[in-house]
Amino acid sequence: MGQIEKNLQSIQERIALAADRRGSTPDSVQLVAAAKGVPPDQIREAIAAGIETIGENRVQEASWKYEEIGDAVHWHMLGHLQTNKVGKALDIFEMVQSVDSYRLAEELSKRATKKGREVDILIEVNTSGEPSKFGIDADDAIPLLKGISDLRGIRIRGLMTLGLFTEDAELVRPCFVRLRGLRDRIEEAGMGRMELLSMGMSMDFEVAIEEGSNMVRIGTALFGSRTR
Numbered sequence: 001m002g003q004i005e006k007n008l009q010s011i012q013e014r015i016a017l018a019a020d021r022r023g024s025t026p027d028s029v030q031l032v033a034a035a036k037g038v039p040p041d042q043i044r045e046a047i048a049a050g051i052e053t054i055g056e057n058r059v060q061e062a063s064w065k066y067e068e069i070g071d072a073v074h075w076h077m078l079g080h081l082q083t084n085k086v087g088k089a090l091d092i093f094e095m096v097q098s099v100d101s102y103r104l105a106e107e108l109s110k111r112a113t114k115k116g117r118e119v120d121i122l123i124e125v126n127t128s129g130e131p132s133k134f135g136i137d138a139d140d141a142i143p144l145l146k147g148i149s150d151l152r153g154i155r156i157r158g159l160m161t162l163g164l165f166t167e168d169a170e171l172v173r174p175c176f177v178r179l180r181g182l183r184d185r186i187e188e189a190g191m192g193r194m195e196l197l198s199m200g201m202s203m204d205f206e207v208a209i210e211e212g213s214n215m216v217r218i219g220t221a222l223f224g225s226r227t228r
């Protein structure tokens with residue numbers, strides 16, 4: 001068994017245990033393989049081991065890897081997306097997890113409609129208060145959702161967050177609780193279902209799952225440390 005397959009097995013076991021702690025089954029958590037900086041042969045190895053969704057952070061990098069790997073897997077955009085790259089992004093990604101402005105949602109809507117398709121989106125929320133992060137402030141998420149709810153061509157599927165960047169997963173827990181709380185407020189306000197809560201990375205996915213995550217984005221624990 002190759003290293004990536006071993007890593008995947010161990011991640012799946014940890015997902016199952018964390019899901020069990022909140023009383024759900026492992027299939028309630030989708031796994032996105034965060035593949036920035038990972039070469040296509042390693043991505044293929046992950047796909048052979050059972051990975052079905054690839055996450056990328058840059059349109060340019062995703063573009064040549066998509067050419068090599070193809071669309072037998074799902075492709076998600078995880079990184080900050082510039083409006084001038086939206087057209088290209090829509091050729092690759094079926095979901096953009098990092099929508100954090102009206103302008104970006106509007107451009108996605110315009111371009112997707114022109115291509116005669118719909119694109120799934122998540123609203124990226126800054127739950128850590130760290131100023132350098134992308135993502136909209138939690139207080140601004142509801143007004144943004146109201147503003148974009150009528151746009152054609154985009155399907156709002158849920159929320160995404162990165163959480164505090166720290167080795168101590170317990171310090172990240174409040175960020176995940178915040179995102180879940182926001183999801184509940186949005187749904188209680190009758191603003192539509194926020195089906196997906198995309199939270200949890202290599203260092204903190206178990207805590208994220210305990211707090212309600214149903215989509216984890218994992219890079220390092222699957223592929224090993226990257227050089228950038």
Ligand SMILES: *Cc1c(COP(=O)(O)O)cnc(C)c1O
Binds near residue numbers: 057078162202217219
């Ligand atoms: C890189 C990245 C991940 C995965 O991070 P790891 O710590 O390598 O698991 C998840 N989400 C986003 C947005 C990322 O950029």
